[in-house]
Amino acid sequence: MHRVKKVEYEDDDLYSGEEEEADAEYTAEDRDNFATLTPVVRAELEEARLHASDREIEEALWHYYWDVSKSVAYLKNTRTPRPAQRTEKKEQPKSKFDQAVQKSAEKADWFRGIPWSDLPPAQLGLIVPCEPVTHRPMMLGGSSKLAKLAEERRKKAAAAQSAQATPDKALASLERLGRPREANENEAPLSRPDTKKYPLRKRKESSPPPREPSPTPQTPPAEVQPSLRTSPTAFGRVLSTNPAAVRINNAAALDEMLDPFADPSPDDAVLRITKAKNTSNELANKTKDLSLEQHAPSQANVKSKGLDVLKIWTEEKPKRKPSAAFVVIGHVDHGKSTLMGRLLLDTGAVSQRDIDRYKKQATELGKASFALAWVMDTGSEERERGVTVDIAQFHFSTDHVDFTILDAPGHRDFIPNMIAGASMADLAVLVIDANHLESGIKGQTGEHIVLAKACGVSRIVVAVNKLDATNPPWSEAVLQDVVASITPLLTASGYKPENVRFVPCSGLNGQNVVKAMSKKGDASWVAEGYRTLLEELESCVAPHDTEEMVRAPLRMQIADVFRGSVTNPLSIAGRITSGHVQTGDTVLLQPSNERAMVRGIEVGGNGQEWAVAGQICTLHLTEVDQQHLRAGDCVCDAKNPTPAAKNFVVQLTALDSILPQAVDVHVGRLHAAGSITALISTIDDAGEVERKKPRVVKAGQKATARLVLDAGAALEAGTRLIIRANGSTIAVGEIIRAGG
Numbered sequence: 001m002h003r004v005k006k007v008e009y010e011d012d013d014l015y016s017g018e019e020e021e022a023d024a025e026y027t028a029e030d031r032d033n034f035a036t037l038t039p040v041v042r043a044e045l046e047e048a049r050l051h052a053s054d055r056e057i058e059e060a061l062w063h064y065y066w067d068v069s070k071s072v073a074y075l076k077n078t079r080t081p082r083p084a085q086r087t088e089k090k091e092q093p094k095s096k097f098d099q100a101v102q103k104s105a106e107k108a109d110w111f112r113g114i115p116w117s118d119l120p121p122a123q124l125g126l127i128v129p130c131e132p133v134t135h136r137p138m139m140l141g142g143s144s145k146l147a148k149l150a151e152e153r154r155k156k157a158a159a160a161q162s163a164q165a166t167p168d169k170a171l172a173s174l175e176r177l178g179r180p181r182e183a184n185e186n187e188a189p190l191s192r193p194d195t196k197k198y199p200l201r202k203r204k205e206s207s208p209p210p211r212e213p214s215p216t217p218q219t220p221p222a223e224v225q226p227s228l229r230t231s232p233t234a235f236g237r238v239l240s241t242n243p244a245a246v247r248i249n250n251a252a253a254l255d256e257m258l259d260p261f262a263d264p265s266p267d268d269a270v271l272r273i274t275k276a277k278n279t280s281n282e283l284a285n286k287t288k289d290l291s292l293e294q295h296a297p298s299q300a301n302v303k304s305k306g307l308d309v310l311k312i313w314t315e316e317k318p319k320r321k322p323s324a325a326f327v328v329i330g331h332v333d334h335g336k337s338t339l340m341g342r343l344l345l346d347t348g349a350v351s352q353r354d355i356d357r358y359k360k361q362a363t364e365l366g367k368a369s370f371a372l373a374w375v376m377d378t379g380s381e382e383r384e385r386g387v388t389v390d391i392a393q394f395h396f397s398t399d400h401v402d403f404t405i406l407d408a409p410g411h412r413d414f415i416p417n418m419i420a421g422a423s424m425a426d427l428a429v430l431v432i433d434a435n436h437l438e439s440g441i442k443g444q445t446g447e448h449i450v451l452a453k454a455c456g457v458s459r460i461v462v463a464v465n466k467l468d469a470t471n472p473p474w475s476e477a478v479l480q481d482v483v484a485s486i487t488p489l490l491t492a493s494g495y496k497p498e499n500v501r502f503v504p505c506s507g508l509n510g511q512n513v514v515k516a517m518s519k520k521g522d523a524s525w526v527a528e529g530y531r532t533l534l535e536e537l538e539s540c541v542a543p544h545d546t547e548e549m550v551r552a553p554l555r556m557q558i559a560d561v562f563r564g565s566v567t568n569p570l571s572i573a574g575r576i577t578s579g580h581v582q583t584g585d586t587v588l589l590q591p592s593n594e595r596a597m598v599r600g601i602e603v604g605g606n607g608q609e610w611a612v613a614g615q616i617c618t619l620h621l622t623e624v625d626q627q628h629l630r631a632g633d634c635v636c637d638a639k640n641p642t643p644a645a646k647n648f649v650v651q652l653t654a655l656d657s658i659l660p661q662a663v664d665v666h667v668g669r670l671h672a673a674g675s676i677t678a679l680i681s682t683i684d685d686a687g688e689v690e691r692k693k694p695r696v697v698k699a700g701q702k703a704t705a706r707l708v709l710d711a712g713a714a715l716e717a718g719t720r721l722i723i724r725a726n727g728s729t730i731a732v733g734e735i736i737r738a739g740g
């Protein structure tokens, strides 16, 4: 008789080398997420008295994009004991033969003494070793995902190898290293090489969830209906007090936003999502359209009153409350949206009733801890994933200052939206999870610091968040660690020490955000040594509208294009960077070179006759076709416009090696494809030429270079820009010369 010991294998014990290979594809951030979320999932499973291995939990988290509730539902689904298919057989009386066999087995040891090892070699071949019948363990309910992954990777690698071997590719690589020809202003811009593809998140791409024949995961809860009170993207928020905001950009289908990470480039994905998101709340906004409450004038055209805006602005200035827009930046999940939700709740800008409603809805989605974040994260995609995608905007006022919050996404895939937010801000709030300092520094904490400075934000309040969750809670040593680690990064990026403030706080519990901490207890050091976040914000506000700025020609970058109301079918929003505008003005739109008339202006949701530099406003336009308006375009003084140009000389600080290469150029909301066609020289800190015509500019070096955009853009000398390639930032800098 062949006895087989029955061993209960854990799946973990049985995985093959493929899985190690697959692990190599996880980024540090992914591993971080696993470390944080796996125990949460395990705890929920244990509550339901279910067990799953780490690997199974990680697989589920990966499939459901870190969504704990879906992962738990999925795992529960695979583990819920199925109802017994067959009823237990009644014990049958044993046959005589069976009884005899049993007795023999008990009494006699049939094989004792049989000399198996002494068998003659000729007979050995007759003994056929029999493998025990065991099932190969399968991951996540039936199919080996990792086997599939490995197989797909092998195929991809083979395909990539054969593609690289083609002469076209080889020539393209050589050309990139060679010195490209100079492009003339009137020539067609260099076409972007076909070969340029952004790296995708390989692992995700190669295993789109969910797979067959996995058990059907719990269907996600129905999409949360957008709140009628809010509108979907940043500048819908500007209109939140205008109940007639309807997006007109319905070019992108809603299903485009369902997988924002799919393809082909992170930056392109962001742009598509942003577009699609505009459509998602259309129904809600159409409902708003039925409202009679309108701020904008109803007549088709408005005659300019010919106001002396500069004079009025100067006279009113001493009476006006200062205003400031701050962008909230930091690594994903460090608590930015939650902190802003708390700030709005405790300043009375959002009611406790609203928060309770969000709490209820969030709990139903299994995301109770995100209730405060829902104040800022209004998109259904954002709420389901618990990840901010687009800039969210909210106004609130204190006795001393009118604030505009620009809540930026922390995820690396949405960096372009973070850039758009930072380019409209006067100051930044950098949120740092005190418990995950390292991952943040390696991730977007570091990158956001650099980008915010590159966008012109020179004052920063560092909110050291989640101190309620340190070990021990409210550890002063943890705060000091954060200060010691972040200060050098800020200094290296050009922040002056007097423009940097640190605030220890907990957004979730509301400690030291608006309400000061108690002077008693373990956290008394906070009240003794630090101001609240709100106090620091108020103290950081500096005038952003000087007479020189207001007197200059009008310049405003379009951040959003939308339907303002039934009577305002075409509206744009953005921040006026220089000059002023009043109703009845004719403005020039660049690069389309089309004129439009301003028939209404809103600032903070209130109708106004005029607006000036430094204000984020909405302009209702007429006498222009929508096709001439795109996010990133420039609204100019019709008599003194910015010319559109394709060729620029730029001064850059390299964050990565730069070659003559295809790049993505970001200027606020403008996202333009182009190429660095020549490296002119490397320069030192004083701007003196170090080396002419370098072949490469290394990370940390400064250089001047020629930049050619694929299409003309209204960019002037002095404009700050950020250069990205393959989804990461490679340089920051500014335009020295436009055109020519």
Ligand SMILES: Nc1nc2c(ncn2[C@@H]2O[C@H](COP(=O)(O)OP(=O)(O)OP(=O)(O)O)[C@@H](O)[C@H]2O)c(=O)[nH]1
Pocket (backbone or CB within 6 Å): 330, 331, 332, 333, 334, 335, 336, 337, 338, 339, 369, 370, 373, 386, 387, 388, 408, 409, 410, 411, 465, 466, 467, 468, 469, 505, 506, 507, 508, 509
């Ligand atoms: N313990 C604790 N948890 C917090 C605190 N602030 C936020 N969280 C939790 O951290 C998680 C992420 O919070 P979010 O506000 O969505 O983070 P975020 O930085 O806005 O994320 P993105 O916008 O997607 O980059 C949520 O589960 C919050 O409940 C805090 O002060 N203490």
